[in-house]
Amino acid sequence: GLTAAAVSAVMICTQLAVLGAGSAVIVAVGRGEPPARVLDGAFAIVGLAGTALALGYLVLQSALAPDTSSESVLFWLTFLVAAVAGTVAIVLDQALVALGRGATATARYILGGGVSLAAAALVAWQAQGAYADVLMACWALGSITACAVGAVQLRRLVGYRPRPSFRSARGLPLLSLGIPNQLLTLTERLPGLVLPLLLAHMVAPEAAAYWYPAWMMAWAAYTAPMLMGIVQFSEGVREPSRLVSTTWASLRWSLAVGGLASVVLMLFAHPLLTLLGERYADSSAGALRWL
Numbered sequence: 001g002l003t004a005a006a007v008s009a010v011m012i013c014t015q016l017a018v019l020g021a022g023s024a025v026i027v028a029v030g031r032g033e034p035p036a037r038v039l040d041g042a043f044a045i046v047g048l049a050g051t052a053l054a055l056g057y058l059v060l061q062s063a064l065a066p067d068t069s070s071e072s073v074l075f076w077l078t079f080l081v082a083a084v085a086g087t088v089a090i091v092l093d094q095a096l097v098a099l100g101r102g103a104t105a106t107a108r109y110i111l112g113g114g115v116s117l118a119a120a121a122l123v124a125w126q127a128q129g130a131y132a133d134v135l136m137a138c139w140a141l142g143s144i145t146a147c148a149v150g151a152v153q154l155r156r157l158v159g160y161r162p163r164p165s166f167r168s169a170r171g172l173p174l175l176s177l178g179i180p181n182q183l184l185t186l187t188e189r190l191p192g193l194v195l196p197l198l199l200a201h202m203v204a205p206e207a208a209a210y211w212y213p214a215w216m217m218a219w220a221a222y223t224a225p226m227l228m229g230i231v232q233f234s235e236g237v238r239e240p241s242r243l244v245s246t247t248w249a250s251l252r253w254s255l256a257v258g259g260l261a262s263v264v265l266m267l268f269a270h271p272l273l274t275l276l277g278e279r280y281a282d283s284s285a286g287a288l289r290w291l
Contacts, residue, residue, distance in 0.1 A: 018046055
């Protein structure tokens with residue numbers, strides 16, 4: 001439960017720290033700007049913002065909720081790494097969409113998820129249970145893997161080598177493009193991300209633990225429509241004349257894929273959650289169906 005709350009906190013930090021840089025990269029590359037120059041500015045912005053927000057959260061939690069905060073050096077380090085890697089991964093996703101290679105996300109997240117699962121399985125086998133800092137390290141390892149794969153994909157595609165730069169001529173245009181888009185995104189993302197924190201710190205860590213798998217399974221159904229929306233945005237920047245047809249196509253496919261995934265989750269909510277244990281299935285199947 002505490003790990004679920006920490007993961008949610010990392011995701012809040014990434015959503016705040018990205019500052020719309022991913023959307024700005026789509027717009028800038030779609031308008032014909034050199035990808036390397038745009039990406040250097042974007043990675044510098046999100047790297048600094050991710051570090052600052054993650055540190056800020058950890059200090060704030062230690063001050064306001066010392067009973068649930070962790071003093072483990074491993075936890076602080078993996079929280080910071082996961083926040084920065086997660087923010088960079090968002091920009092990587094949208095940069096590759098802007099370059100017409102959105103499908104590369106499949107390889108990134110299969111490898112990242114596989115590494116996380118393998119690390120967690122190894123911990124479960126060796127330790128028969130683990131503290132929040134060890135579980136957090138397993139999760140962070142997947143984020144690092146996804147970022148590393150994305151960096152390799154970018155290099156192969158456009159020969160990009162990261163050289164983050166804080167020059168105002170690069171950063172300010174990205175922020176002016178990205179922040180309005182990010183404010184719109186946050187109105188939809190933040191409520192779901194705040195809930196596990198409230199459950200863990202105001203109800204009980206067990207409540208957050210039971211909520212988390214239902215939330216993540218529902219998020220999986222939502223991911224495909226979300227990525228289609230990003231592709232639609234990119235296509236709209238590059239070919240504004242086709243915006244109407246692109247929007248209708250995106251809407252149809254989003255409803256088809258997301259709807260099918262939702263039906264599967266509703267029908268098989270209990271068996272899927274039973275993979276984690278009977279207590280998870282009994283506590284969370286109803287929540288998964290509503291989500």
